[in-house]
Amino acid sequence: MGHDPARREFLRLVGTAVPASMALCACGRTQGGTEHASSSAFLAPEEMEFVSAAVARLIPSDALGPGADQAGVPTFIDLQLAGPYGRAERWYMQGPWPRGVDTQGYQLRYTPAQIYRQAIAGIDAHCRKQYQQPFAKLKAEQQDAVLHALEDGKVDLGELPAKTFFQLFWQNTQEGYLADPAYGGNRDFAGWKLIGFPGPRYNYVREIRQYGQPYQQPFVSLIGRAPTAAPGHPRSAT
């Protein structure tokens, strides 16, 4: 073997996104509840209130099953923003920062975490001005109207385009709802149960030609078959 002078394999682990349940954290979130402890990883309490209220409108709880808030998406987003993704660690962040055209992609100097901080403050200010209440305290129809306005770029968030925030937020919400429960969202496989994805199963050799048949095996996560992957207790519920 000719590995020289050193493989430096340890570097492989630097800067990777470690699943929440393997890495952190005493999040203090109770299972299935909506209480938000002050020990969140990045979001301030009022920011967490916005995120919980808004994801509950983007993916609501209804007869089809739990929505994003019940499925732990706020915890997912909080942990993502606290980690390398929130800090844009893999992004090229050297200036100068001229504005380009859409085909040239993202050209703001904000990290994802900074986008959330700036946007939530701006949205709550907008809501107080228009409805005398922060977003989390608005009625569902009012919240939907604000979300539509963000989606259409009609809320002034300073130099941050509202559309940029909405797209990022909606993307992160879907991620939290549909990513492996190891990351703190998709609690009790809520997202996967909704669509019928069984999880990262390893072998379909027997089933692939059973055309039209439902797949019968139980849902699995990267951290096992636990009904709930409680952050801080990776394999406790197996």
Add this chain to the structure above:
Amino acid sequence: MARRMPPVNVVLVGFGWTASIIAQELTDAGAQVLALERGAWRDTVPDFATDHIQDELRYAVRKQIFEAPERETLTFRNNAGQTALPMRHLGSFLPAAGVGGAGVHWNGQCWRFLPQDFVVRSHTEQRYGKSFIPQDMNLQDWGVTYEELEPHYDSFEYLCGISGLAGNVKGQLIEGGNPFEGPRQRGYPLPPLERSASTVLFDKAARAVGFKPFPCPAANASRPYRNPLGVQMGQCTYCGYCEWFGCGNYSKASPQTTILPVLLKKDNFRFRTHCNVTRVNTDSTGRRATGVTYVDVDGNQIEQPADMVVLCAFAQHNVHLLLLSKIGQPYDPAANSGVVGRNYAYQITSAVDVFQKERLNPFMGAGALGQAIDEFNGDNFDHGPHGFIGGGYVALWNTGGRPILQHYLPEHAPKWGAGWKQAMHEHYLTACSIATHGSVMSYRSSYLDLDPTWRDAYGNPLLRLTFDFQPNEHRMSDFLTGQAAKIGRAIPGASVHVRKRQGPYSIVPYQTTHNTGGAAMGSDPRTSFVNRYLQSWGVPNLWVMGSAVFPQNPGYNPTGTIGALTYWSAQAMKRYLKNPGALVPT
């Protein structure tokens, strides 16, 4: 002052597919070979083990299996009138970093190009006349023919254990295979993969329309396989995590699963990871490479002397290195002269999403599990009435059903809220998508050079990409998309969402990592950087591998041809090692 390492016979820049093949071949010929890889060591165990590799968020969404733009990216603009801006995070294409290169994270869609693809300029002139070729299109023959490459396609396919059904063995057409492919000396080493529910739907619909669908050639092993080097691969389990993931099952061909177990045992091969090559050094004549300079993990500048330098990095990284090293004449689009950075091309893709009632279980899949038609690739059809050059395949690939990125919703489904949730519930298990995969020709307006403003972590100018889709490509892609829609509409009970490729090229949405050109091969040193053996015209001990040498990009995934060209070049290198010098006189 750079530290100087002991010299080697051959230094390889990068340690992916092409470097692994070159290293295997040249060490067999007795050379001392060293590979320098900017990324990390990676292997099936522990890096791709199935207890953690099937993680869509980490690898496919957060893109942790690819290069990080943080240290090194490129700038992009659609045309020379714009200011190019940095690609700040990955999008349109996803280059690798780490041992195995993109061979770790590819799907395994392993095609041969058509015989006409290699002689596209002379073929087009002969069939349609010179005036059929747009003035600003730098359409070029490759300088090598399909017949010359055939044995080397065969070598790569048997190395990888390709699963498929031949359509043309020595001129004899075989029912169920691709009737348009060039003749091959023998069938694929393995039978096709099992068909999934959605590929069965496509197959029936394509036949109903009158096309001849066939199983796509797959570097996912349909059976256990031992390759000619004696390396054992395992049967694919259809777990649906190929592209953007490493394979935990030794089923997807990669350097790790086909070559490295043999190569790493050799005393005359060595490699170093976390070594970023920043220059190819030349002597005072500029006609001879003396080795390379790289930056190691601690930031030290190190000089590695070598008798021969082979660029085996990703396409645009090879071109970047040539530009930084001031080797070869940089391309000047105004004069259409110079060769380094010339003839950048890409791929034009589109999709037809299909919504129907039958349960498809999309999560049971494999990266190259697909059915395709080739009626509209290359010059397999009369282009006369259409007025464009090029083509592509139409396929239904069932690569997996990963929930964040691989779900399809009808065009008018609500974008969020209860309606979105309902649509996800209704369509995830039953929707599928037909893809078109089209050629992109090379133009004067598409090229690579150095950016005047932004720099990488080593203080070097970033590469600048100037590229847009041209009217020829849009017309071709729209035509191809129309054929895909015919197939989609022939699926019983289907409604379709036709997603044409519209407007200018954008670096934002993922399309393909099939970036080509910038150091084209050919038979004329005025329009190509390397000769037909991939040897530099101007610096005969410098060679360039990979898709940077494609003069333009045909309508197939590139890896099969990259593998064939690498074997072809390796045979030429063996002749060169015995008798160094230019293999083609200038």
